[in-house]
Amino acid sequence: MEVRNRVAIVTGGAHGIGRALCRALKIEGARVAVADLDTDAAEKVAREIGGIALQMDVADAGSIAAGVQRTEAELGSVDIFVSNAGVAFGDGPQGAASAPDEHWRACLDINLMAHVYAARIMVPKMTQRGGGCLVNIASAAGLLAQVGEAAYTASKHAAVGFAESLAITHGDDGVQVVLVCPQAVATRMIGVDEDTELEDGTRGFGGNDIDGILSAEYVADCILAGIQEERFLVLPHPQVATYFQRKADDHDRWISGMRRFRRKSMGEGL
Ligand SMILES: NC(=O)c1ccc[n+]([C@@H]2O[C@H](COP(=O)([O-])OP(=O)(O)OC[C@H]3O[C@@H](n4cnc5c(N)ncnc54)[C@H](O)[C@@H]3O)[C@@H](O)[C@H]2O)c1
Incomplete structure (x- = not known):
């Protein structure tokens, strides 16, 4: 899909990969709504890119619906919906099954059900208009596994399965689905200060020895290319394949x- 003059919503757009994607979409000529629980940070990104900020909790279907409604009123019909907001809490002390229910529920609500809620709202609109693009940020953990993160891994596997089902069911109606499965990315999620600018122009790599870690900016460029080239699976780390x-x-x-x-x-x- 051509991005210029399109309207995009990016959930989790206040930080990390989402923030980098908001900036990349703006540079390509899109009008962007920055949706996040962290309203102050979302407003800062929105001001920077001339977009709008949406206070949104993606675990709440009504909150997503309200954000779509406001975006349509202020920017126009939503062409690209990026379900990017995500959380991880780690396993509990007794291993894979021992994280508290609230962590399991939050992983399933935010990493999976938010994608379902977004699609439930957007697929009928996009089908009626003859097309649109749903970008679902899962993880390499959804194809492989993240050690010490059973709830995260299970929720990301479910997100991969849901994106596949969406693409199979609605691709013929012009709904493009882009599934993104990165390994480590230098953001707050893995304990990296996203605002650290190093001399070589990359961000937040200081003291982090995770093999193959990528910057949020690089991953955002991969996602943008996936949208433009109408690819289903985007693997910013090629070794994941x-x-x-x-x-x-x-x-x-x-x-x-x-x-x-x-x-x-x-x-x-x-
Ligand atoms: N950083 C990595 O190593 C990595 C690797 C693979 C996949 N991912 C995925 O990429 C996506 C973005 O992660 P990131 O690394 O940029 O993390 P991040 O923590 O930097 O950003 C996540 C954003 O989501 C927002 N958010 C959290 N819960 C929310 C909710 N209920 N409603 C609205 N917004 C909410 C946060 O406020 C934050 O702005 C996530 O889905 C994550 O699972 C990250």
Whole structure:
């Protein structure tokens, strides 16, 4: 989809990947609504890019509907809806099943149900208008697994399955679905100060030794290219395709490898 003169809503647009995507969409000529729980930060981004800020809790379908309504009144019909807001809390002390229910519910509400709520509102509108674009930010954890993040991993797998279902069901009606599955990105979600500007122009890499970490700006450019080139799967880290292939080739071997990786990351040796 051509982005110029389109209207876009980006949830979680106040920080991290969402903020970088708001800026990238603006540079390409889109009119952007920055939707976030963090209203002050959303307003700052909106002022910077000449867009509007929406106070939105994506866990609440009514809040998303109100944001769409306001955007349509102020900017015009929504062509691109980016479901980007996401949360992760880590496992509880007893491992994969032990995180409290409130963390499981928040992961499922924000990382999955928010995508359902957005699609429920946008698909009929986009179908009626002959097209539109839903961008769903999942994670490499939705294709593989994030060690120590069972609720996050499960919610992102569900988000991947939902995006596939959306694309299969509504692609023929002109609804383009873009599924984004990054590995580590230098944002607050992984404890990186998103405003640290380093000498080489990248952001927030100081002291972070995660292999293959990308800047939010680079990931935003990958998402933009995915929208423009009408691709379904966007993998900013190309190695994720290799890992996913290996998992499909031999799931048992992949689980053994992930166990080794977990032991190593916990300093337990191999
Ligand atoms: N950072 C990574 O390493 C990484 C990797 C893969 C996928 N992702 C995904 O990318 C997306 C963006 O993450 P990020 O790294 O930019 O994180 P971030 O924490 O920097 O930004 C998340 C934004 O979502 C907002 N948000 C949280 N809950 C919300 C709610 N209920 N309603 C509205 N807004 C809400 C926050 O206020 C924040 O502005 C998430 O879906 C995340 O799971 C991140």
